[in-house]
Amino acid sequence: MYSQYGLFIDGSWTFGSKSGEVTSPVNEKPLGHVPLATIDDTQAALDAAANALPKLLQMGGFARADALHRAADEMIRRTDEAARMIAAETGKPIAQAGREWSLACDQFRWFGEEARRIYGRIVESRVPNGRFEVTREPVGIVGAFTAWNFPAALPARKLAPALAAGCSVVLRPSSQTPGVAMVMVDCLRAAGLPDGAVNLVVGSTADTYARIMADTRVRKVSLTGSTRVGQQMIRDAAETVKKVSMELGGNAPLIIHDDADLDAALDLTVPTKFANCGQVCVSPDRIFVHETLHDAFVEGFIARASKIKLGDGLHPETEMGPLINASRLTEIEGIVIGAVRAGAQIAFGGKRPAHLNSGYFFEPTVLTDVTDDMKVFAEENFGPIAAITRFSSEDEALARANASDMGLAAYSFTRSPDRARRMAAGLKAGMVGINSFALAAAEAPFGGTKHSGMGREGGIEGIEDYLDTKLAQFVF
CATH class of the missing domain: 3.40.605.10 (Aldehyde Dehydrogenase; Chain A, domain 1)
Known part of the structure; x- marks a missing residue:
């Protein structure tokens, strides 16, 4: 080769x-x-x-x-x-x-x-x-x-x-x-x-x-x-x-506001979160969903994640491949176990897939009841783990999103132009996506702030x- x-x-x-x-x-x-x-x-x-x-x-x-x-x-x-x-x-x-x-x-x-x-x-x-x-x-x-x-x-x-x-x-x-x-x-x-x-x-x-x-x-x-x-x-x-x-590194927040287009947000978020098995520095790691949309968002997220086909990336039907090595697989397993012990719920996935007996595969995973102090939320997980939490107000979401040493990327979904501007200005990151995750382009500056x-x-x-x-x- x-x-x-x-x-x-x-x-x-x-x-x-x-x-x-x-x-x-x-x-x-x-x-x-x-x-x-x-x-x-x-x-x-x-x-x-x-x-x-x-x-x-x-x-x-x-x-x-x-x-x-x-x-x-x-x-x-x-x-x-x-x-x-x-x-x-x-x-x-x-x-x-x-x-x-x-x-x-x-x-x-x-x-x-x-x-x-x-x-x-x-x-x-x-x-x-x-x-x-x-x-x-x-x-x-x-x-x-x-x-x-x-x-x-x-x-x-x-x-x-x-x-x-x-x-x-x-x-x-x-x-x-x-x-x-x-x-x-x-x-x-x-x-x-x-x-x-x-x-x-x-x-x-x-x-x-x-x-x-x-x-x-x-x-x-x-x-x-x-x-x-x-x-x-x-x-x-x-x-x-x-x-x-x-x-x-990154630990990107994603804020789904109460006026977001839910289907559009889900259609974009799920494939983005699980691209490259979650091993993407700008992947949305901390998902904040307004309390009025939380349950519907989780339900829609699981419905889409459950359809992702795992396998060899060389096979054209594969939609998600493995983690890069055994140590990453062990780390991801440990993050999920630690989150559950701390009170999080596995809404979907959370383990190695039974039908793949070799390789470093891990299921697309959805965790709910996550708190900000859990490792899965406080640190970059760099894997196929969607950690979802609720919020009540715009100010709360912004403050929690910014409570990180990382500042690479941040995202927000809203139909309001005024709110979109407030999010773009208020999120402390080198790159902000509003209703979009498309940040990597040759013509656009790519990089972060803080750590x-x-x-x-x-x-x-x-x-x-x-x-x-x-x-x-x-x-x-």
Whole structure:
């Protein structure tokens, strides 16, 4: 499955001296073996990235744009290969995998255009016959670290803006889902970027992350991962004063107001909650339903959840796949058990499916009588658990929704334009969806506040963290 790829260093695929096994979350069997980088491999990737910087700068924005569009063309041509790789490694349904790859393609299209629009400006000087000139320059080498839950979208959100800005990149994808990042990097290779512009290493923290973070030539690091890992990266980046941007955990509230369109809310919420088996950082975790709609909402939620087909993501009829690994399955089981012990009720699901004897499957689960202090509500569950509670007033819902250290996404369903505006203004999150969960788009800034991270990916804001601002004063 990985035989034509490996580590990508200085424009070539290499297989290194060590390897690791990638396991299917569907059947717990090996998918294949991938090379693991040594410290020397990571050092070679960093050296290659350093050598590529002047070549990328010399290309200019228009030539870099053309290369990113060629990469997108190649990615589109290889959609079937990439979607099957995503589905095999993560277990997510093939249709969801295809949409994710399409979102990744969009990143290269969008930032290909942004490469042509790296603007500066002229500022009048107080010095006679003088002027200020403000320009934007690439920050330098970028270390990019991505998680397993969106193995195509997450690398694309980092590679596309970095390359558009003229930065070289050392990408370290998750060792649980490295294959689709390899396909993406191979598309960039085919696009004709300079050798060393993109490098890929897979391996242990000591052999990859530590070496990247210690290198003073790496001027920017970008992470998608847990808050705990993000906190450690901030500490490590301080040693060499690197720029840091990161998208971390979420614990998104969803408020269903008394004037919401109930059927529309349910039709959108159920597939969103159980997409990728709930392993989505912007998934609605804390569901607040007005007391007048609560029972009908729960009934409708269960009716829809009960129809979800579990199975192998490579099978076209599958609507929900497994959790990523055994530890996640154990964690989800523990969260449900803990919630029940604390007084929550299992309205639907709550266990491993009886008809699936292998893999890390867990039923779509609905919990009611949930209180705000329960772990399932107070922390991101990152699984197929819909935790539902009641509220009485708009002010109460808003206060409870904001009572979290996380601030990635938040959602509200209402028919009232005035209330919609109040929710958009009052919810403390980097992204707010009103009657919608569609937040991830290349043209829109994606990111959070508080413990959910810093910086933005996507939109015109997405390239900012990969650029330094330079001021020059000219006097003639």
